[in-house]
Amino acid sequence: MSGPQARSRRPRGSIDPEKILDGAFELAERDGLDNLSMPSLAAHLGLGVTSIYWHFRSKEELLSRMALRAMETVGSRMPGLDGRDPQQWRAFLHEYATTFRQVHSEAGLLAEITRLRVGIYGKEATAHVFRNYEKILAYLTAAGFRLETGWYVYCSITLYVNGFVLNETQRLRNGAPPVGRQQLGLLDVDSTPLLAELVGREPVILDLTGDNSFKFGLDLVLDRAEQILLGSQ
Incomplete structure (x- = not known):
């Protein structure tokens, strides 16, 4: 040309x-x-x-290297475990989940690769993921969780936050709907009176997201994890 x-x-x-x-x-x-x-x-x-x-x-090799870089970049913004008291596991998991939500909401393409593109992970990227799993499991077992329970606690929190972020991301891509009482315009008040009452008095978002919704769900997971831990002691 x-x-x-x-x-x-x-x-x-x-x-x-x-x-x-x-x-x-x-x-x-x-x-x-x-x-x-x-x-x-x-x-x-x-x-x-x-x-x-x-x-x-190949393109697959390129994508694998992109995945590794994305994981390292996103992971550098997550709270570390060095020096953490295992007895403060709940505070750590709360911080981890809250930071996870923030980072993955802001990181755009980087977060998309780490979250949705498992098929492009090469050996090095996969090993990076599993080393992080290992650190979390070591911390939770030191806190007193059985190995399998610690795994399921981590799975539950990670999948909860992933789903929440995906919903929030989709809302922003589609154009954020109104919030607060403006949402009443989306409702047929006669057929959904309870929703209309809820929207009129609480800071809820009808796509199921929002800070209050996130905190409530996270506390449910952590409360149940604490019950299991106390019951095993």
Whole structure:
């Protein structure tokens, strides 16, 4: 291609893998992860497609490296366990879940990759995930939970927050509905009088999200975990 719109190509080997990953994230952020391809990435970076394959043998390898970077970036914002008193497990899990919600709500594509793209995890990314599981399990067993109970507590909290974030993300993508008493405009008051009463007096959101809803659900999980722990002692 020639002309004023042409973009000169870089010579093979003139770009390192991290720069390619930067470009892949830029392109996926703009066009969506499903639309990311090796030719489109090469064009975005001003490279020949063979230069991409020089560093990443397949799209699957590229996606696996993107997943690892996303996990490390998102994970760096999560609360760590070093120096944590296992007897403060409830406070830690509350902080973990609350931070998880905030980080995954703000991280956009990074969070989407870590949350929804399990099929693209390579060996290194999978090992990264399992090491995090191991740390959480070690902490919860030190707190007194049986191994399997600690696993199910962690599963319950993680899946709860994941589902909550997905619902909140979808609401924002679709255009946030009205909140507060404005939601009455969505209701047929005659057929849903209880909902109308609830919306009129409580700060609920009819798509089931909101801070109060999140805290209530999280406390239910933690209360039950505490009951199980006390019952086993």
